[in-house]
Amino acid sequence: MSQSEHRIYARIAGTGSCLPERVVSNEELAQRVDTSDEWIRTRTGIRQRHVAGEGETTSELAYRAALRALEAAGTDPSELDLIVLGTTTPDLIFPSSACIVQHKLGAQGCMAFDVNAACSGFIYALTIADKFIRSGAAKTALVMGAETLTRMLDWNDRGTCVLFGDGAGAVVLKADTETGILSTHMHADGSKKDLLWNPVGVSVGFKPEEENAGVRVLMTGNEVFKHAVKALDAVVDEALESNGLERSALDWLVPHQANLRIIEATAKRLAMPMERVIVTVDRHGNTSSGSVPLALDEAVRSGCIERGQLLLLEAFGGGFTWGSALLRY
Ligand code: UT7
Numbered sequence: 657m658s659q660s661e662h663r664i665y666a667r668i669a670g671t672g673s674c675l676p677e678r679v680v681s682n683e684e685l686a687q688r689v690d691t692s693d694e695w696i697r698t699r700t701g702i703r704q705r706h707v708a709g710e711g712e713t714t715s716e717l718a719y720r721a722a723l724r725a726l727e728a729a730g731t732d733p734s735e736l737d738l739i740v741l742g743t744t745t746p747d748l749i750f751p752s753s754a755c756i757v758q759h760k761l762g763a764q765g766c767m768a769f770d771v772n773a774a775c776s777g778f779i780y781a782l783t784i785a786d787k788f789i790r791s792g793a794a795k796t797a798l799v800m801g802a803e804t805l806t807r808m809l810d811w812n813d814r815g816t817c818v819l820f821g822d823g824a825g826a827v828v829l830k831a832d833t834e835t836g837i838l839s840t841h842m843h844a845d846g847s848k849k850d851l852l853w854n855p856v857g858v859s860v861g862f863k864p865e866e867e868n869a870g871v872r873v874l875m876t877g878n879e880v881f882k883h884a885v886k887a888l889d890a891v892v893d894e895a896l897e898s899n900g901l902e903r904s905a906l907d908w909l910v911p912h913q914a915n916l917r918i919i920e921a922t923a924k925r926l927a928m929p930m931e932r933v934i935v936t937v938d939r940h941g942n943t944s945s946g947s948v949p950l951a952l953d954e955a956v957r958s959g960c961i962e963r964g965q966l967l968l969l970e971a972f973g974g975g976f977t978w979g980s981a982l983l984r985y
Contacts, residue, residue, distance in 0.1 A: 666789035666797070666829040667836030668985060669731065672724025673825040673953035674717045675940070676708040682818070689814040696818045701916025705821025705941030708804045713747045715756040717824035718802035721949070722757060725798070729828035733763035737794035740785050741770045742777025742801040742945035744974070745808065749858060757800070774852070775912055775973025776842070777801050777945030778825070782969075782981050783840040789831050800826040801945030808854060810872035819914070820873070821941030825949020835984040841894050842979035848883065851876045852974040884914065884972040885921045891970055892926055895980040901966075903927050908961055912971035913937035913947040922970065934960065944973065961985055 681704045682693035696702050708717065718741055726733060741754040748756075754768040773780040778801030788794040802824030809817045829836070852875045856862065888911075896903060903926050911919045913936050923933045934955045936947070943950060948969050955961040965985050972978040 663833065664790055664792060665832045665834070665836030666786040667832035667834075668827045668983065669830040670725045670727070670729025670828045671826065671949065671953040671956045672721045672726070672728060673823065673950045674720035674724070675706040675823045675950070676712045676717065678707045678709050679704050680707050685818050689812060689817060691814045691818055699915075699917075700819060701935070701937050702818065702941045703938045706823055707806045708822040712804070712822070714743050714745050714802045714804045714824070715747045715753040715760065717804070717822065718743075718753060718800045718826065719757050719760040721802065721824040721826040721953075722761060722798055722800060724953075725826040725828045729830065731796060731828050731830070733761040735796045736763045736766045736798050738766060738785055738788055738797040739763065739768035740781040740797065740799050742773060742781035743770055743803055744772050744774050744777060744944060745804045746770055753802070773844075773945075773973065773977040774975055775914065775942070775944045775947065776971040776975070776977040776979050777973075778948045779840070779969060779971045779979040779981055780842055780977070782827070782837070783842055783979065785829050786837045786840055789829055795831045797829040798826060799829060800824060801947070801949045803944040803946045805873065805944050808871045808873060813872070815877060816873045816875055819942050821943050823940055823943040823946040823950050825946055825951075825953050827949060827952070837981055837983040839895060839898050840979065840981045841891055841898070843887070843891065843977070845976045848976045851879050851883070852976070881915065881918065883976060884918050887972055887976065887978040888918070888922045888970055889925045891978055891980045892922060892968060895968060895982045899982055905966055906968050907932065907965035908955065908967045909933045910948055910952050910955065910967055910969045912973070913940060913951060914942045914972070926968070947971070
């Protein structure tokens with residue numbers, strides 16, 4: 657028996673997603689802050705975003721996305737060995753939102769935890785689940801990226817409030833002897849914390865009596881932009897090189913959806929036409945960890961992405977954190 661016949665891969669068996677009901681257009685935001693549909697569209701590619709309403713918590717959106725992914729995979733929640741949720745906006749400080757999702761699914765007993773890697777949360781969560789499956793420690797995993805970032809936006813800051821939206825995506829991974837995730841690469845640079853962060857926390861001093869006084873996303877957008885393009889260029893090169901693949905081998909790029917101009921820069925680096933790039937930022941805005949699995953599910957369900965195709969997923973976010981996953985779907 658050859659070496660490769662012993663290999664275990666984590667293969668995506670099903671995908672799902674969920675968006676909040678309420679849609680907020682650029683025009684609606686322009687009535688609140690000094691901005692315009694034209695500025696938002698030309699600088700970011702965003703036309704609208706979904707904003708979570710009452711009851712649409714991170715765990716609830718993740719749960720609904722998970723139900724769809726489980727159904728698509730033909731998997732019962734009782735089969736899950738592992739639940740990992742990438743999020744930077746958990747329902748509560750603890751327990752983790754993954755534990756809340758586990759309970760909602762009725763999937764008692766398996767391990768469940770959150771991963772906070774800001775917008776790279778789904779790539780980090782996918783990487784962890786891939787390692788568990790490759791090592792034989794888990795056979796079936798639920799991996800989600802879910803956020804309600806709009807809950808912590810300063811709606812008077814035009815520099816950030818026009819960028820973000822809420823949503824969740826999920827995949828069910830199953831151990832497979834043929835193919836699946838080929839490689840993942842994760843990186844972080846904690847020295848750039850102040851360029852994209854939320855200064856409110858528990859151990860630095862949480863003052864609930866101040867009524868969300870400090871709960872807001874702070875970003876130096878143009879600096880983040882430059883770092884994102886550079887890091888994503890490097891991480892897509894790294895993914896191809898470590899698999900000995902040419903750029904032309906890729907069927908689809910499924911990028912983090914922060915800004916259409918960043919997506920176009922990565923596509924250019926890969927010499928990929930935009931018809932081979934999944935774009936949802938126009939309708940979803942930046943949903944942080946939700947963005948990659950949301951885009952993936954949309955492309956799978958619309959029939960763009962087909963079984964056997966080679967996909968490159970990538971993300972960049974606060975931390976800084978960034979990473980990629982190369983997989984055969
Ligand atoms: O997902 C995590 C990673 N996040 C990202 O990757 C986001 C990366 N950054 C970006 O996407 C872009 O930097 C932004 C979309 C945030 C900003 O675009 P930009 O082309 O970098 O603009 P800028 O920050 O350099 O600002 C240009 C001008 C400024 O005015 P002055 O100083 O030139 O007079 C801003 O005050 O645009 C102004 N501006 C706005 N004007 C209208 C900033 N926000 C707005 C707005 N409407 N919403």
